[in-house]
Amino acid sequence: MDKRKMKYLPHKTIERLSQYRRALLLCQANGKTHIFSHEIATIQHITAVQVRRDIMLIGYTGTLRKGYNIADMISLIGKILDSEKVQNIAIIGMGNLGVAITKYFSGKRTKLEIAAAFDVNPVKIGKKYSGVECYHINQIIKIIKEKDISIGIITVPSTETIIIKNILVKSGIKGILNYTPKPVNVPDDVYLEEYDMTTSLEKVAFFVKMH
Amino acid sequence: MDKRKMKYLPHKTIERLSQYRRALLLCQANGKTHIFSHEIATIQHITAVQVRRDIMLIGYTGTLRKGYNIADMISLIGKILDSEKVQNIAIIGMGNLGVAITKYFSGKRTKLEIAAAFDVNPVKIGKKYSGVECYHINQIIKIIKEKDISIGIITVPSTETIIIKNILVKSGIKGILNYTPKPVNVPDDVYLEEYDMTTSLEKVAFFVKMH
DNA sequence: AATTTATTGTTAATTAATTAACAGCAAAAG
DNA sequence: CTTTTGCTGTTAATTAATTAACAATAAATT
Structure with a gap:
């Protein structure tokens, strides 16, 4: 995900990415390794389409019928939201x-x-x-x-x-x-x-x- | 402003009405009696059109070149947002x-x-x-x-x-x-x-x- | 008294955000 | 091995929110 693309992420997507990350960190702490779009959606009270759309926008792809790799997604969201230095x-x-x-x-x-x-x-x-x-x-x-x-x-x-x-x-x-x-x-x-x-x-x- | 109409106020308008009221209460406390849409807009970091649009939606009308009566507007927003009983x-x-x-x-x-x-x-x-x-x-x-x-x-x-x-x-x-x-x-x-x-x-x- | 200015109220246009629809396909079931 | 199922990724459609445009007009200015 390059910087040019990030600039154009909708504001609402930015907010949700922050929320997804928190949800994913919790799931990870519970030992989960993969998650479906509809699971994230339920946690966040939104639709699965919206989750998939956001994930599409950041250029990540999950595995068919297996869902998204939680660790990978956390790391990618970090690359987008976090600055390199503190x-x-x-x-x-x-x-x-x-x-x-x-x-x-x-x-x-x-x-x-x-x-x-x-x-x-x-x-x-x-x-x-x-x-x-x-x-x-x-x-x-x-x-x-x-x-x-x-x-x-x-x-x-x-x-x-x-x-x-x-x-x-x-x-x-x-x-x-x-x-x-x-x-x-x-x-x-x-x-x-x-x-x-x-x-x-x-x-x-x-x-x-x-x- | 009847109840039927209120139901259809956009969510964002509801939020802004709450914010307008707080701003208006402050202005009132400072002795102001009237306010222009662009003044409210500046306080809230939004556009004057948006303010006028929200005000239109709640069915209030200001006075041309004099702006909106602060007391009236506070009272109307109260009628919309507040419940009759506590x-x-x-x-x-x-x-x-x-x-x-x-x-x-x-x-x-x-x-x-x-x-x-x-x-x-x-x-x-x-x-x-x-x-x-x-x-x-x-x-x-x-x-x-x-x-x-x-x-x-x-x-x-x-x-x-x-x-x-x-x-x-x-x-x-x-x-x-x-x-x-x-x-x-x-x-x-x-x-x-x-x-x-x-x-x-x-x-x-x-x-x-x-x- | 005529003209200019500043503001409202509203419709139309635009942009942003969400949702629907569905093709593609891997895994599971038969 | 064929069919069904359930999920992803994406385009198209829809809905929500914002902004532009402008007519109407009261007040101020000339």
Whole structure:
């Protein structure tokens, strides 16, 4: 799978590849070596056609009547999603959410690493969270340069979102994942992803109500 | 806006309505009374056409050259998204994530209320988190019935996801928001939404790498 | 009072995402 | 050895979502 082709993978396919990989890793841990498209589909609540289509797009082929080789697929998805060298991540805001993310994520992917945490609370500074050291927020620019961090996760109170976003942009960050409910604007060369739990919850509530 | 029409609102529009409302509430808090489609668009990182289209779909009309009345729009979105009576929510798993969600959400929406929290840790049971009482997990079915809870948020360790999902389904829950990385299957009459932070992070990492 | 400007509302066009349809074929069954 | 079965890979069709285009018009400007 060459780089030219990867660029044109649909966004939704990128998301699903990440999900497939997690599902496949679990299956592998359970001792499975092969898997059918309809099995992946059931796990992910999608159709088998969609799974096969995504797999087609990344240029992998399974074995007729035997399914897909799990190890091969994990490795191929890694070639697509992962960077060759480790991508370092900073997490800003060590409240419950920041700690939850750090705890959940640390050690999960070899090519993605939470390299630093930041907060303003003196009690937290110097402490380690799941092995990640917490620095004072006024160190962000320095540490980001030192540790070659390219991605920032914002988990501060939403009153601080914009300030932090500006610092991150100034520090030359390449991607931001904003978990606060305050949407931000970033320059074109910074990739931005935002998630607000309220949207998901209100959506569930809406469809429950409509039943 | 009658119920028949609401059913046919595109899923993406539902999500955006939730986001518009939050943006509008913020603007309102800042003393604004009217807003243009392109202003909403900028906040949400989408196009003005899309905003106008969504607004058209919900049957609201603005004033030419004056924009949309913020209070009216908030109220209309409420009529669409919110249920007439309060929808009660249970959150299962009072780890960092569960606490973060409870803290962030409590008191945010008058028609959605976190009515109970659950955990197995004796230290947590009986405690209140942002005013929400924490019960032992073996009380789920009882409390869900008693408090008329229709939505469950799962934030337990992923080893426990399926057990909890099964309890929730058994208790007659109508909607599940699964924040654990283990995908679950539910009967057709239960609305399911899943979110895994890893997908967002790997997506950001991918587009950063591809820059 | 006429003209320009800025904005809404909506239809049409386009693009993105999903699903249907089916040929090809290896393995299993008869 | 022939037929059936069940799965893959792919093209074509469909559906969903977004964007373009523009008429209508109130307000601002000349």
